[in-house]
Amino acid sequence: MKPKITPTGKEISLTDDDIIVSKTDLTGRITYANRTFMRIANYSERQLLGIQHNIVRHPDMPRGAFKLLWDTLKSGQEFFAYVFNMTSEGHGYWVFANVTPDRDANGKVIGYFSVRRKPKPAALDVVRPIYKQMLEIEKAAGAAKATDASIRFVQDTLKGLGTDYERFILSI
Numbered sequence: 001m002k003p004k005i006t007p008t009g010k011e012i013s014l015t016d017d018d019i020i021v022s023k024t025d026l027t028g029r030i031t032y033a034n035r036t037f038m039r040i041a042n043y044s045e046r047q048l049l050g051i052q053h054n055i056v057r058h059p060d061m062p063r064g065a066f067k068l069l070w071d072t073l074k075s076g077q078e079f080f081a082y083v084f085n086m087t088s089e090g091h092g093y094w095v096f097a098n099v100t101p102d103r104d105a106n107g108k109v110i111g112y113f114s115v116r117r118k119p120k121p122a123a124l125d126v127v128r129p130i131y132k133q134m135l136e137i138e139k140a141a142g143a144a145k146a147t148d149a150s151i152r153f154v155q156d157t158l159k160g161l162g163t164d165y166e167r168f169i170l171s172i
């Protein structure tokens, strides 16, 4: 079960050498976590294996970001995103994540794979206000319409800039 953790408002940073790796099954349950993941998120392997990856979800992350993640993975594509996660103590930590489908020898998707590293501070200056705005839009839209409303905001904004999600994320 997902523990109830109160965010502390404190942020911790990855170092340039920290690479956080995890694997999940098709439903997002963790099947592998490397040592760096356990150290930064402050969970033991036993606390992570078999548990939904939302165990590290921070409430400040807009739901639309995860809808984009799952829609992209389900279409067989890889996904790049800046994600604000939460440790077992309630501290926040930013990562730049590359999530990919994990395939067997026949090319069948058997789960997902995520590799995360320290984000560039300049990129976070761009992403923080976008996520803040997405969260506000989600709150105003109400639960049922939240993700659609915030994704529409992101897509309209990117269209206005003459770009799309992946090009934008990889350019900041």
Ligand SMILES: Cc1cc2nc3c(=O)[nH]c(=O)nc-3n(C[C@H](O)[C@H](O)[C@H](O)COP(=O)(O)O)c2cc1C
Residues within 6 Å of the ligand: 022, 023, 024, 028, 052, 053, 054, 055, 056, 057, 058, 061, 066, 069, 083, 085, 099, 100, 112, 113, 114
């Ligand atoms: C391989 C993989 C890695 C993921 N990594 C994270 C992560 O680091 N943080 C996170 O909040 N969600 C991550 N997710 C998404 C979660 O499965 C989940 O969709 C998200 O936390 C939202 O959860 P909720 O809708 O239950 O609130 C990952 C999913 C996959 C498939």
